[in-house]
Amino acid sequence: MKITNICCIGAGYVGGPTMAVIAQKCPEINVTVVDINEARIAAWNDEDVENIPIYEPGLSEVVKEARGRNLFFSTDVDAAIDKADMIFISVNTPTKTYGIGKGMAADLKWIELCARQIARVSKNDKIVVEKSTLPVRTAEALKSILDNTGNGVNFQILSNPEFLAEGTAVEDLQNADRVLIGGDSTTAAGQDAIQALVHIYNHWLPKERVLTTNVWSSELSKLTANAFLAQRVSSINAMSELCEKTGADVNEVARAIGMDSRIGPKFLKSSVGFGGSCFQKDILNLVYIAKSYGLNEVADYWEQVIIMNDHQKRRFAANIVSNLYNTVAGKKIALLGWAFKKDTNDTRETAAMYVADYLLNEQAEIVVYDPKVKVEQIYADLDYLGSRSREENRKLLTVVNEPYEACRDAHAIAVMTEWDEFRTYDWERIYDCMLKPAFIFDGRNILNIKELANYGFNISSIGLPPFRKEKEPQKSIVI
Numbered sequence: 001m002k003i004t005n006i007c008c009i010g011a012g013y014v015g016g017p018t019m020a021v022i023a024q025k026c027p028e029i030n031v032t033v034v035d036i037n038e039a040r041i042a043a044w045n046d047e048d049v050e051n052i053p054i055y056e057p058g059l060s061e062v063v064k065e066a067r068g069r070n071l072f073f074s075t076d077v078d079a080a081i082d083k084a085d086m087i088f089i090s091v092n093t094p095t096k097t098y099g100i101g102k103g104m105a106a107d108l109k110w111i112e113l114c115a116r117q118i119a120r121v122s123k124n125d126k127i128v129v130e131k132s133t134l135p136v137r138t139a140e141a142l143k144s145i146l147d148n149t150g151n152g153v154n155f156q157i158l159s160n161p162e163f164l165a166e167g168t169a170v171e172d173l174q175n176a177d178r179v180l181i182g183g184d185s186t187t188a189a190g191q192d193a194i195q196a197l198v199h200i201y202n203h204w205l206p207k208e209r210v211l212t213t214n215v216w217s218s219e220l221s222k223l224t225a226n227a228f229l230a231q232r233v234s235s236i237n238a239m240s241e242l243c244e245k246t247g248a249d250v251n252e253v254a255r256a257i258g259m260d261s262r263i264g265p266k267f268l269k270s271s272v273g274f275g276g277s278c279f280q281k282d283i284l285n286l287v288y289i290a291k292s293y294g295l296n297e298v299a300d301y302w303e304q305v306i307i308m309n310d311h312q313k314r315r316f317a318a319n320i321v322s323n324l325y326n327t328v329a330g331k332k333i334a335l336l337g338w339a340f341k342k343d344t345n346d347t348r349e350t351a352a353m354y355v356a357d358y359l360l361n362e363q364a365e366i367v368v369y370d371p372k373v374k375v376e377q378i379y380a381d382l383d384y385l386g387s388r389s390r391e392e393n394r395k396l397l398t399v400v401n402e403p404y405e406a407c408r409d410a411h412a413i414a415v416m417t418e419w420d421e422f423r424t425y426d427w428e429r430i431y432d433c434m435l436k437p438a439f440i441f442d443g444r445n446i447l448n449i450k451e452l453a454n455y456g457f458n459i460s461s462i463g464l465p466p467f468r469k470e471k472e473p474q475k476s477i478v479i
């Protein structure tokens with residue numbers, strides 16, 4: 001089966017970069033990315049390729065190469081579905097905020113709407129690919145909707161979960177560790193569909209990196225991968241608290257255990273807590289699924305990863321308050337970074353938002369600087385938490401686009417994101433313009449604490465005892 005037209009529903013962090021790379025690597029296939037959000041599509045089509053709505057290193061170059069050639073962005077969802085042989089569903093599947101499973105289960109409202117739209121529009125056979133992360137056995141529901149509401153055409157459902165990480169999306173796509181394709185290999189049509197997608201990835205990835213499994217294994221593998229990665233971060237963060245108490249250094253512990261090839265060095269960086277659209281959502285989803293099968297021990301085990309992460313964010317904020325003499329009311333605190341990690345403008349579930357909220361509840365004055373996140377996004381995140389009115393959020397928190405301005409007259413600085421530029425600032429200049437004693441709370445362990453201590457800063461890093469300049473040893477007085 002030869003694919004000549006692909007449609008992707010959802011032009012977000014997953015759909016946009018994934019389709020851009022497929023279009024770049026498969027110039028003979030037309031790829032149309034559609035979205036109901038007109039502003040987002042307009043931004044993808046912006047003449048200046050630097051204005052595309054998602055910031056990812058290398059992405060604008062890929063879009064520049066393929067856009068208008070075989071990569072198109074449109075709001076005409078029906079037309080793109082009609083033309084396509086293969087349709088990727090990359091719409092969002094947030095945690096439910098209502099009804100059964102509220103706060104835990106994935107909200108599949110958008111997925112179902114997509115399925116009904118595909119069924120209504122399709123006049124020839126199509127392969128439907130689940131790209132969004134979905135609970136196990138969603139493919140069954142998709143198939144049932146497509147078969148029962150469609151025009152009598154045949155649909156093959158594949159699961160092709162995305163493993164890209166934001167900030168390295170283009171590299172992760174172009175040089176993926178593995179691609180996973182789940183499908184129904186018990187029928188000839190199922191096998192053809194699997195091979196059609198395998199063929200697309202084989203344009204740039206060797207055969208051995210494209211794994212095929214049954215649909216359920218593929219769906220569950222995605223949740224499992226994210227749960228394992230998040231669990232490593234919570235495990236090292238649990239150790240960071242113990243390190244602070246005992247005088248051990250969490251970076252040294254991570255290095256020592258990471259050199260054991262059975263453990264490996266990745267995802268052992270202690271931090272103020274993991275964020276992002278996937279880890280928390282997918283684990284909550286896993287917990288919900290386990291509970292729905294009555295597997296309470298399994299559910300409790302994975303839930304602990306989230307409990308630890310919430311604790312880490314809270315204790316970071318509480319540590320700021322206790323170091324600033326137990327009150328931050330009316331004190332200016334500069335937050336450096338708002339994105340959930342460096343090299344992305346994504347702020348979903350970012351630890352910065354929760355730390356800011358905690359400090360605002362203590363009546364601190366917050367000033368935020370982030371090199372990529374827009375001011376509207378920062379306020380939207382805070383408003384979403386619903387802790388206070390829109391007006392109060394705008395009064396108590398300001399956003400500036402210059403780091404030195406953020407730090408001027410501040411009592412404390414908190415590093416929330418590991419942006420590389422933070423390492424290169426003139427920290428002596430920053431120290432000089434702050435109120436004294438000047439405090440730094442490094443939520444990412446990226447700053448050179450010895451150098452900072454020499455300027456006079458009091459430094460608290462995650463997983464290290466508090467650090468300040470050694471006092472000159474007192475000379476003994478000889479009488």
Ligand code: UDX
Nearest residue numbers: 010011012013014035036037090091092110132133277
């Ligand atoms: C999302 C989920 O977060 C992730 O778990 C899943 O694997 C893929 O989808 P992401 O691309 O990061 O990932 O989401 P987002 O940036 O919100 O993009 C989804 C897009 O779908 C939005 O632009 C939204 O407007 C669009 N959408 C949503 C539609 O076009 N139609 C709909 O019916 C619903």
Ligand code: UDX
Nearest residue numbers: 162163164165166267268269271274275276278340341
């Ligand atoms: C994650 C998965 O890595 C990816 O495979 C999946 O497709 C989507 O979810 P992403 O959320 O984009 O990707 O970023 P990731 O690099 O995994 O980081 C998630 C969070 O964990 C970030 O807040 C990051 O700062 C934090 N983290 C990561 C740590 O605190 N320490 C680490 O050692 C690694």
